[in-house]
Amino acid sequence: MDFARLRRKTGSMKDSGLFTVDVPLEHAAYSVWIGEGLLAHCGPKIKPLHPGGKVAVVSDSNVAPIYGAVVVDSLRDAGFEPTLITVEAGEASKRMEVAGQIADQMIAAGLDRKSLLVALGGGVVGDLAGFVAAIYYRGIPYVQIPTTIVSLVDSSVGGKTGVNAPGGKNLLGAFHHPVLVLADPSTLATLPDREFYEGFGEIIKHACIRDAGMLDVLDPERRNDLSELIARNVAIKAGIVATDEKETKGERALLNFGHTVGHAIEQAGGYGRFLHGEAVAIGLHAALLLSVQKSGLPAADARRVVQIMEAFQLPTRIPADLEIDALMAALGRDKKFESGKIRFVLLERLGCGFLSSNVTVEDIRTVMERLKDVATT
Amino acid sequence: MDFARLRRKTGSMKDSGLFTVDVPLEHAAYSVWIGEGLLAHCGPKIKPLHPGGKVAVVSDSNVAPIYGAVVVDSLRDAGFEPTLITVEAGEASKRMEVAGQIADQMIAAGLDRKSLLVALGGGVVGDLAGFVAAIYYRGIPYVQIPTTIVSLVDSSVGGKTGVNAPGGKNLLGAFHHPVLVLADPSTLATLPDREFYEGFGEIIKHACIRDAGMLDVLDPERRNDLSELIARNVAIKAGIVATDEKETKGERALLNFGHTVGHAIEQAGGYGRFLHGEAVAIGLHAALLLSVQKSGLPAADARRVVQIMEAFQLPTRIPADLEIDALMAALGRDKKFESGKIRFVLLERLGCGFLSSNVTVEDIRTVMERLKDVATT
Numbered sequence: 001m002d003f004a005r006l007r008r009k010t011g012s013m014k015d016s017g018l019f020t021v022d023v024p025l026e027h028a029a030y031s032v033w034i035g036e037g038l039l040a041h042c043g044p045k046i047k048p049l050h051p052g053g054k055v056a057v058v059s060d061s062n063v064a065p066i067y068g069a070v071v072v073d074s075l076r077d078a079g080f081e082p083t084l085i086t087v088e089a090g091e092a093s094k095r096m097e098v099a100g101q102i103a104d105q106m107i108a109a110g111l112d113r114k115s116l117l118v119a120l121g122g123g124v125v126g127d128l129a130g131f132v133a134a135i136y137y138r139g140i141p142y143v144q145i146p147t148t149i150v151s152l153v154d155s156s157v158g159g160k161t162g163v164n165a166p167g168g169k170n171l172l173g174a175f176h177h178p179v180l181v182l183a184d185p186s187t188l189a190t191l192p193d194r195e196f197y198e199g200f201g202e203i204i205k206h207a208c209i210r211d212a213g214m215l216d217v218l219d220p221e222r223r224n225d226l227s228e229l230i231a232r233n234v235a236i237k238a239g240i241v242a243t244d245e246k247e248t249k250g251e252r253a254l255l256n257f258g259h260t261v262g263h264a265i266e267q268a269g270g271y272g273r274f275l276h277g278e279a280v281a282i283g284l285h286a287a288l289l290l291s292v293q294k295s296g297l298p299a300a301d302a303r304r305v306v307q308i309m310e311a312f313q314l315p316t317r318i319p320a321d322l323e324i325d326a327l328m329a330a331l332g333r334d335k336k337f338e339s340g341k342i343r344f345v346l347l348e349r350l351g352c353g354f355l356s357s358n359v360t361v362e363d364i365r366t367v368m369e370r371l372k373d374v375a376t377t
Numbered sequence: 378m379d380f381a382r383l384r385r386k387t388g389s390m391k392d393s394g395l396f397t398v399d400v401p402l403e404h405a406a407y408s409v410w411i412g413e414g415l416l417a418h419c420g421p422k423i424k425p426l427h428p429g430g431k432v433a434v435v436s437d438s439n440v441a442p443i444y445g446a447v448v449v450d451s452l453r454d455a456g457f458e459p460t461l462i463t464v465e466a467g468e469a470s471k472r473m474e475v476a477g478q479i480a481d482q483m484i485a486a487g488l489d490r491k492s493l494l495v496a497l498g499g500g501v502v503g504d505l506a507g508f509v510a511a512i513y514y515r516g517i518p519y520v521q522i523p524t525t526i527v528s529l530v531d532s533s534v535g536g537k538t539g540v541n542a543p544g545g546k547n548l549l550g551a552f553h554h555p556v557l558v559l560a561d562p563s564t565l566a567t568l569p570d571r572e573f574y575e576g577f578g579e580i581i582k583h584a585c586i587r588d589a590g591m592l593d594v595l596d597p598e599r600r601n602d603l604s605e606l607i608a609r610n611v612a613i614k615a616g617i618v619a620t621d622e623k624e625t626k627g628e629r630a631l632l633n634f635g636h637t638v639g640h641a642i643e644q645a646g647g648y649g650r651f652l653h654g655e656a657v658a659i660g661l662h663a664a665l666l667l668s669v670q671k672s673g674l675p676a677a678d679a680r681r682v683v684q685i686m687e688a689f690q691l692p693t694r695i696p697a698d699l700e701i702d703a704l705m706a707a708l709g710r711d712k713k714f715e716s717g718k719i720r721f722v723l724l725e726r727l728g729c730g731f732l733s734s735n736v737t738v739e740d741i742r743t744v745m746e747r748l749k750d751v752a753t754t
Contacts, residue, residue, distance in 0.1 A: 096480075100473035100542065100549070107544030135512075135549045138539065162515065165477065167484030172477070172512045174551060 019231035023157060023238040025245055028177040032157055032238065034231045038184040039145065040070050042118070043078025046143055049179050054111045055082045058102055058129035059120040060089040063147050066190055071120055071145065080116070083109040087128065091272055094128050094163045096172065102132045113137035119178075122148035122195075123155040123276060127170070130161030134176035144178045147187040149199020150277050153206070153233035154255075156181045158241045168330075169263055175246055183234070185226045193313070194275065196223065200312040201258075201277030203229070205284060206236045208305060209254045212351030215304070220311045254353045257345040258284035261368065264330040268322055274315070281314035286367045291347040293367075294358055301350050318372040327368055328361070396608035400534060400615045402622055405554040409534055409615065411608045415561040416522065417447050419495070420455025423520055426556050431488045432459045435479055435506035436497040437466040440524050443567055448497055448522065457493070460486040464505070468649055471505050471540045473549065479509045490514035496555075499525035499572075500532040500653060504547070507538030511553035521555045524564040526576020527654050530583070530610035531632075533558045535618045545707075546640055552623055560611070562603045570690070571652065573600070577689040578635075578654030580606070582661060583613045585682060586631045589728030592681070597688045631730045634722040635661035638745065641707040645699055651692070658691035663744045668724040670744075671735055678727050695749040704745055705738070 018035035033045065055075055059068055064086040075082040085105045087093045106115070117140060119129035126144050133142035144156035162173020188196060200218065207214040214232060237255070244251035262283025266274055274282075285306055291297035306316050318327070344359035395412035410422065432452055436445050441463040452459040462482045464470045483492070494517060496506035503521050510519035521533040539550020565573060577595065584591040591609060614632070621628035639660025643651055651659075662683055668674035683693050695704070721736035 096473045096477035103473075103542050103549050104544060107542055107548060135539070135551055137548060138537070138550045138552055160515070162512070165480050165484055167481060171484060171514060172480055173515045174512055175515055 017227060019227055021157075021231060021234045021238050023177070024242050025159075025177060028159070030177060030179055030181070032181040032183060032234050034152075034183040034185065034227050034234060036184060036186040036227060038182045039067055039187065040074055042071055042143075042145060042182055043074035043076070043080065045182055046075070046080075046116070046118070046180060047078045049143075050116050050141065051114070052079050053081060054109065054115045055080045055118055056102075056106045056109065056111055056115070057082050057084045057118045057120055058087070058125060058132065059084065060087050060093065060122075060125050062089040063121040063125065067120060067147060067187060071118065075118070082118075083111075085109075087125070089124075091124055091164070094124050095165075096163055099128060099132050099135070099163055102129065103136055106132070106136060111136070111140075113140060115140055117142040118145060119143070119156075120145045120147065121151070122146065123151045126151050126155050127161055127173070128163060130159075130176055130178070131163055131173055134161050134174035139176060141179045142176070144181040146181070146183055148191060148195055149188060149230075150202055152183045152185065152188075152230050153199065154202040154237060156183065157234055157237045158252075159245070169267060181234075183230060185230055188223065188226060197312045197314060198275040198277030201280040201284065201309070201314055203233055204305060204309060204312075205255075205257050205280065206233050208284065208288075208347055208350060209257050209345070209353030210236045210240075210351060212349075215308060215350070218308060218312075220313070250355050253343060253355050254345055257347070257353050258287045260331065260344060261286040261327075261364065264327045265318065265322065267330040268326040269319075278315050281309045281316055282318060282371065284309065285316045286364070286371055287345065288347070289367050289370065290344070290359055290363060294356065294363070295346040295348055295354075297347045297349060305350070316371075318368060320372065322372070324365060324368055324372065328365055331361070331364065394604060396604055398608060398611045398615050400554075401619050402536075402554060405536070407554060407556055407558070409558040409560060409611050411529075411560040411562065411604050411611060413561060413563040413604060415559045416444055416564065417451055419448055419520075419522060419559055420451035420453070420457065422559055423452070423457075423493070423495070423557060424455045426520075427493050427518065428491070429456050430458060431486065431492045432457045432495055433479075433483045433486065433488055433492070434459050434461045434495045434497055435464070435502060435509065436461065437464050437470065437499075437502050439466040440498040440502065444497060444524060444564060448495065452495070459495075460488075462486075464502070466501075468501055468541070471501050472542075473540055476505060476509050476512070476540055479506065480513055483509070483513060488513070488517075490517060492517055494519040495522060496520070496533075497522045497524065498528070499523065500528045503528050503532050504538055504550070505540060507536075507553055507555070508540055508550055511538050511551035516553060518556045519553070521558040523558070523560055525568060525572055526565060526607075527579055529560045529562065529565075529607050530576065531579040531614060533560065534611055534614045535629075535632075536622070546644060558611075560607060562607055565600065565603060574689045574691060575652040575654030578657040578661065578686070578691055580610055581682060581686060581689075582632075582634050582657065583610050585661065585665075585724055585727060586634050586722070586730030587613045587617075587728060589726075592685060592727065595685060595689075597690070627732045630720060630732050631722055634724075634730050635664045637708065637721060638663040638704075638741065641704045642695065642699065644707040645703040646696075655692050658686045658693055659695060659748065661686065662693045663741070663748055664722065665724070666744050666747065667721070667736055667740060671733065671740070672723040672725055672731070674724045674726060682727070693748075695745060697749065699749070701742060701745055701749065705742055708738070708741065 021032045117133040146156040159177035165171040262280040266279040288302040398409045494510040523529045523533040536554035542548040639657040643656040665679040
């Protein structure tokens, strides 16, 4: 794992270190800065990358009241003309109509094709606002300022933007890379417990597919000084994205570990019942069991990961009221089921994921039934 | 003008010749086929470009009843599984919600990221369905089958896709090139007169900026054997697009000749009052007068073009009830007004357009007032 790529920097930020991870893409290289206090310094960080003028700061009804003003003030002090646009918090905002409404407000505020967008919030805001940036005047530059663990370690890096359709999650979207990602772990202090822990679903996923050593340092009690852990995760994500920018080579598909079943649970449960990381945790459990069965992952290793997820208060079983048939129907609409064929990510061992074509729809049904009925593996 | 690039081919099509124009883009080269009878042969033409499977044929309530079956049948005979999706005809369908509804129907029909979309119709269908193709699973391939003159000679080539926002036309969209364009001029036979003539707004625009000789051959009485004229126009459009794929070099901006005022008229008049080519004709008149005033176009040449537009029953003046202030307000939202600066296309002489920064907002107001009040130039 190329953790050496993380460079510790001393800056003017409060006390803790400042990390940067580069995402070296062919046409759209950009950097991720990670450090406490970055939010209040976003203006000076963004300024060198954009000639200035109007900026839409897109946020949601949870995040805007807490962090909207500090971001807007920093941008204004740096010479930008920011407009704060707020959507209702929650997955339900991630749809075409809301994207259109954000664009309407940007037009009303006078933003044009040279303007900038800043996405301030969690994964929903990042995906939605990034999608608006992708299509506004056929594409304007944007900056991600993620404020949740999931968005810090996962969704803010990689250029996937989009909205949900009634038929499935993230089915409509565009690849559009940010020009900069500013991750300020101090925003995690205001997260409700459930949303704090949720993020560890993606972190544990990264550990499973690329960095088993990370499992040793995960501590559910620790809520501060998370910059280094986050940087470590961003480096994993960035490395995979740089290798396979548009998910054409298989490498990027590794990031879907746990997501096939996870997406089905999110969809069948109705968006909102499970947070993304929670559904992923259940999906990880399914994928771990399939790895034991199909690719020789030691059962003790699978149990260890499940215990870590439980320590982070993540669900690991399918609730009794979720029908397996409904989950199977949702599964069929997942983007990973290309033209009817299944691609499923398994682990050879902890830290080593691979793309398998050796998992059938029936295998998935069986493991889901097992996760629903049996008490503990 | 590189008309030599048109290759006349003999094919199995009915009686008339078959023309092809290549659009040689760096990452997305594709061909435009022009010939009567192509509609019924679309399946075999598309087949070599796609492995098969599900296809969404997106059309509108005017076109689908006439040509939907022939396209669907040809696709099915070629081994595809086509699904016809129909939207209400008219500019009002070109919005985010309708794009989402089309995607929902595609999901319901089981299309995935390997599937194909065919846009069958005029400019509205091409822009809207092309946009859906651009964002469906973050982009699937699509084929344009234009059925109006505007879409045959202009909008089906160039990769601009998108929808309107309340604040302005085409403000949301993506660059997404078709894999193939099949233009069948026999579809023009069923166009109402008004929509037939509308298309000559764009043809006359092409003549003004690149091919003055075309003005000599335009004949409002001729409704058949238009393949060569259409191919000549596609070649102009393709040549400009190939030089400046994403409108970053100025070349492609030439295609906006007449469109600054044209878009303002479309928007201020309410979409639906003017057809696109009609609004463009008025805009061309404004741009011709500004060219006389600013860049030495002989007044007699401007008059000649206006007379040709009148022969094609195109409007050339601003109706008395359209307020100049409303037009000026609409102007400010046009994509061409980047960060407050005006880029305006003028003619040095007929056949030779250029991008000028020598036109002020006041100049545009003055010429619009003149077009509203004075009887004939």
